[in-house]
Amino acid sequence: MNQKELFKKALQRTFMNYEELAVLTLVGIVIGLCVSLFEVFFGYGLEYMIEIHHRTKNWLLLILPLAGLLIVYLFQHTGKDCMKGMNLVFEVSQGISKRIPKRMVPLMILGTWISNLVGASVGREGVAMQIGAAISDTFSKPFLKYKDAKSIFLVVGMAAGFSGLFGTPFTAIFFAMEVLVAGVLKYRAMAPTISSSFSAAWLSSKFGIYKKFENIQFPFEITWKMLLALVGLGILFGIVGGLFAYTMKKVKRAMKRKIPDPYKRIFYGGIVIAIVLFVWNQGRYSLLGENLIDAALRYGTIYWYDWIGKFVCTIFCLSIGFMGGEVTPLFAIGSSLGFMVASFFGFPPVMGAALGYSAVFGAGTNTFLAPVMIGMEIFGFQYFPLFFIVCAVAHIVNRHQSIYALQKREG
């Protein structure tokens, strides 16, 4: 080939690259808008379930074991594969499974609604991201000619799901990119992930109001003493987050081994956890844990063992088969822990709660920039240095424990 042909080829390739870029960015917007509608539907329904649960003053906890049976029945009869939850998303990304069945969307929504209606201690982001991934996956077919299209579409969908539910587009971008391949950011997925995340946050902001804690005012200057305190907090949060991921994995496995029948597992386990949730501070550790987050960041009544309560109940509920996720419970664990230990490290309790909120989430999910972003988006961009240091230390201490068993580890 002569120079001219080489140049022509290079030009062609460049053009194709930009074409791909433009196409994916636009598709990202469409996916973001589409996913966010599902998230709004899912989110409103979830709020409604939680409201019913509160109105009935926790008595619905008594039917928790039965609700568990219903969930298992639903999945056993309509979508066994969907039971895998986040792991299915990882499998598709790694080529182990071919696709995410569309049934996953209504199934996961129903499962999470029921779980919350009866007061199980579960999150919601897992389902939000699975909805996003499933919808995005159906969009991917015409674009499989692009390199890594399968993975890119999953990331795009997960970001839209997270962003549409939580209203934090920056966190969603990094969380989706970090979670799928821990330690490595896939820059090729960047453009569509950003466009889907922003459009999802925009559309769902038209429907609902997200929580920001702008009450936190903490002027600071980084001194050596403060740096040490931040490192100390980071180590603590890293250990707790890592422990959460580790314990979750072990307990899930042990439960499956001890009670292989999923009906029996969720029923008998449900009886135990229903009693615990009902008796231990009257449902303080059921549901998402927003009561603890609000207490730590606004009202200020936190018991020293609150984080343990949420820790234990969440792991138990998810291990026996309830649906949702672990991110909001991780926020709750982190903020109540941070609130408790803050003064020991010389921080005001509310600031400690904010730092714990983000860092325990990062350590539990084996992400680094996502928790920094959530800290900035929820509490204010000016706190970047504090969140950076605490989350970096927590991430380093954690050493790749993750709630996602199939997460790839690189770097």
Next chain:
Amino acid sequence: MNQKELFKKALQRTFMNYEELAVLTLVGIVIGLCVSLFEVFFGYGLEYMIEIHHRTKNWLLLILPLAGLLIVYLFQHTGKDCMKGMNLVFEVSQGISKRIPKRMVPLMILGTWISNLVGASVGREGVAMQIGAAISDTFSKPFLKYKDAKSIFLVVGMAAGFSGLFGTPFTAIFFAMEVLVAGVLKYRAMAPTISSSFSAAWLSSKFGIYKKFENIQFPFEITWKMLLALVGLGILFGIVGGLFAYTMKKVKRAMKRKIPDPYKRIFYGGIVIAIVLFVWNQGRYSLLGENLIDAALRYGTIYWYDWIGKFVCTIFCLSIGFMGGEVTPLFAIGSSLGFMVASFFGFPPVMGAALGYSAVFGAGTNTFLAPVMIGMEIFGFQYFPLFFIVCAVAHIVNRHQSIYALQKREG
């Protein structure tokens, strides 16, 4: 192996991991402190050279070709290998070269001092990072048993060098990690990189004052219109930054082919550029370009062609063999370009300059988070969303053009 032995092995491995972590973090601090002393020495000397140059009212430009001969002579007779500059660092990281010779430190310092004394349009960060890498490399010997030690120590040293000279520890961390392997952050290097970067910034802050532009006040809310404007700016900055990297590569290669003798290259090239620098606005485009940065961000006298002047002169000076780097010139190009085009996109000129400052730097060096960080560290953390969007778009548009010929491309 039975369960107990497996557990013991796992425990042992965990312990070794944490031992490595602690050791590397502490070594990082030592490297950071050590490197920052060299940076302070280098930085003070550089300021002194620039002062002399200014005092003699640009007349020193007349001996620029002779100074060029001196630089080539120095390198030809004492350290040919060192001529490779940043590429040598990349070669060591990729195992192509074995080590960075210690002579590189004094040679690069001298070369940059001379280049600045006579008013060549060059930066300083390349040398700052090479000093860091060379010093860090000598520390690495006892720790080669750790996996990837060679690369980790280079990153640690580069971060310390950047941080010690610019006083921006967060930028330094991401820049060093992103630059060595574009598109992939090496999380294993995180702990020592953070510790070296912070300790370097701390120690050298005791000696000098870094520039921050806290005069910029720009309350904003992200609307669709603003988002489009940011994307537009990002595309423009991405093209200019990418063009800088591309042109640099081409011109360097062409110069070497046309005039293979390095003495002749720097001498005849020097005559041309000395005349250009002297005649074209009396030395406005010589040296680091801080005059343009100050003008764009403070005083407000910027010609529409300023960015072109700096663009052309920097590429020419570096291509014929002068030493320094390209980051500060990239800041200057970006801020004068941003200043010019800002009003077209509906931004105040100073904000446009700030955005250009960071995004053109990112596109030219093929980094993404480093420019976001420099924007936040220099102009204020609250502008994170603006810098994020502009730098992300610039990074995506650029598609891996880099001033560093040997930079690895992944992701």
